[in-house]
Amino acid sequence: MTEPSHYWIVNTRIPDCFIDSAMREQARDIPIASTLQRDRLFPCHLEINHGQIAAIIPNAIDSISSQIPTESLPIIDAKQGMIIPCFVDLHTHLDKGHIWERNPNLDGTFQGALNGIYRDCTEQRNWNYDDLYRRMEFGLKCSYAHGTRAIRTHLDCPPHQFETTFQVFRELRDQWKDKITLQAVSLVPLSHFVTDQGEQFADAIADLGGHMGGIAHMLPELDDYLERMMTLAKERNLGLDFHTDETDNPESRTLHRVAEAALKYDFKSQIVCGHCCSLAVQDEVTANETIALVKQANVGIVSLPMCNLYLQDRIEARTPRWRGVTLVRELEAAGVNVALSSDNCRDPFYGFGDHDLLEVFSMGTKISHLDTPYGNWIESVTSRPASLMGLSNIGKIAISATADLVLFKARSYSELLSRHQGDRTVFRNGMAIATTLPDYAELDDLLPQE
Ligand SMILES: [Zn+2]
Numbered sequence: 001m002t003e004p005s006h007y008w009i010v011n012t013r014i015p016d017c018f019i020d021s022a023m024r025e026q027a028r029d030i031p032i033a034s035t036l037q038r039d040r041l042f043p044c045h046l047e048i049n050h051g052q053i054a055a056i057i058p059n060a061i062d063s064i065s066s067q068i069p070t071e072s073l074p075i076i077d078a079k080q081g082m083i084i085p086c087f088v089d090l091h092t093h094l095d096k097g098h099i100w101e102r103n104p105n106l107d108g109t110f111q112g113a114l115n116g117i118y119r120d121c122t123e124q125r126n127w128n129y130d131d132l133y134r135r136m137e138f139g140l141k142c143s144y145a146h147g148t149r150a151i152r153t154h155l156d157c158p159p160h161q162f163e164t165t166f167q168v169f170r171e172l173r174d175q176w177k178d179k180i181t182l183q184a185v186s187l188v189p190l191s192h193f194v195t196d197q198g199e200q201f202a203d204a205i206a207d208l209g210g211h212m213g214g215i216a217h218m219l220p221e222l223d224d225y226l227e228r229m230m231t232l233a234k235e236r237n238l239g240l241d242f243h244t245d246e247t248d249n250p251e252s253r254t255l256h257r258v259a260e261a262a263l264k265y266d267f268k269s270q271i272v273c274g275h276c277c278s279l280a281v282q283d284e285v286t287a288n289e290t291i292a293l294v295k296q297a298n299v300g301i302v303s304l305p306m307c308n309l310y311l312q313d314r315i316e317a318r319t320p321r322w323r324g325v326t327l328v329r330e331l332e333a334a335g336v337n338v339a340l341s342s343d344n345c346r347d348p349f350y351g352f353g354d355h356d357l358l359e360v361f362s363m364g365t366k367i368s369h370l371d372t373p374y375g376n377w378i379e380s381v382t383s384r385p386a387s388l389m390g391l392s393n394i395g396k397i398a399i400s401a402t403a404d405l406v407l408f409k410a411r412s413y414s415e416l417l418s419r420h421q422g423d424r425t426v427f428r429n430g431m432a433i434a435t436t437l438p439d440y441a442e443l444d445d446l447l448p449q450e
Helices: 021-026 034-039 110-123 129-146 162-175 190-194 198-208 222-236 254-264 277-281 284-296 305-311 328-333 357-368 377-381 383-388 440-446
Strands: 006-015 041-049 052-058 075-077 083-085 087-092 148-156 181-187 212-215 240-244 271-275 299-303 338-340 405-407 425-428
Touching (some): 006 083, 021 052, 087 357, 148 240, 240 254, 277 284, 284 328, 328 338, 338 357, 338 377, 338 383, 377 383
Parallel strands (some): 299 338
Antiparallel strands (some): 041 052
16 A cells, blocks of 8 residues: 555544643633543544654544645545554563464363463474464564554573574564564563572573563462562563462462562562452452552553453353453552553463454453543553553654554444454554454464364
8 A cells, every 4th residue: 555655634533641631731622522522532633744643633523624734735534533552562472372273272271271381382392493483473463463563472481492482582573673562571480580590591581682570479489589580680670570360369469479579679670460360359458458569669560351351260161250350440540550461362371362452452341341431441552551661652642753553443432342443544654554464374384283
């Protein structure tokens, strides 16, 4: 698709959390429809010039503007469709992705997921360079076509595997750098960092430009592990990213321990904790105590609503009784930075998924009742994860910001979250990109069925 580099997108609606407060104030007197007020959508026109947003002009609904100053420029009429910044996926597992046909999780349990990955990665040793590169790149192709701008992936690091994985990650990050900003986090038992290899492993992560992470379990040694990790991370100026409390056991309070350790050891770099499911099955006093500590320690939270819905409370021949997600609303109300992300895709931890943050937002909204009011929850798949990844220029709609935008035909949140929006337009550097998804058959030769 060829397009001019200087043009207007007229008659669009942008969630007002992305609009500068001065501009919102300036547009205060423009009458807008009550549906827009309810959904907090800001009607406007956007001028795009050489890949950047050059102007944002407030617009009263349905008055195709006569005030657009440069009539001679080409115009894309958004017909009141919504625009948001490109997505940011804070928590994924690209290295596990798309192995479902090879090693499905047929009982759908958490243990079944662990077994499936162990079989695929360690027993069968399937994760060679070519296998990993192609599956991870498949995930990137899906993400890019859906409108994702940045991704953090956790990487399984068993001793026989991590060097190959790090090499593939490095090459993909380089190959894809103009399309997707990629970050890596190690995924190991936390005990790994107190072994003889711990320091060397931390060096390898630093050398990769990644962050340190792993799965926190309620062990008597947990505080020792956290102290060690915080020391190693501080020495190397790395962030931390944990899988915490991915369980329905209320006794699991690893999120609390992480926040406590961050304060105790004065850890200042960004910490992100994912899952935090057990927070939702604890009594209110206990949960609130943790939430307050998380806020105080400035820990960011990422909820993985689709994967939690899939794995939590799964017992054979029984209907699940809870949705598996953490207390996103309470965390947000306490001022914690809460993101929503995809987690796994078509692997033993989650049998579905397509790296589409709109689907994550849509499912997250329905699972966690983030609708009416929608508030600023659209930030949970855009600007908030960008900020937790330290990417301050991503996830914004502002003058001089890069025009990395997703335009939908949907004119309201109800329309947005009722269809899959496969006909969305993704603008990167102001140009519409091809949004065709890769064909599953691309991976057929890697995936003989077990
Ligand atoms: Zn995960």
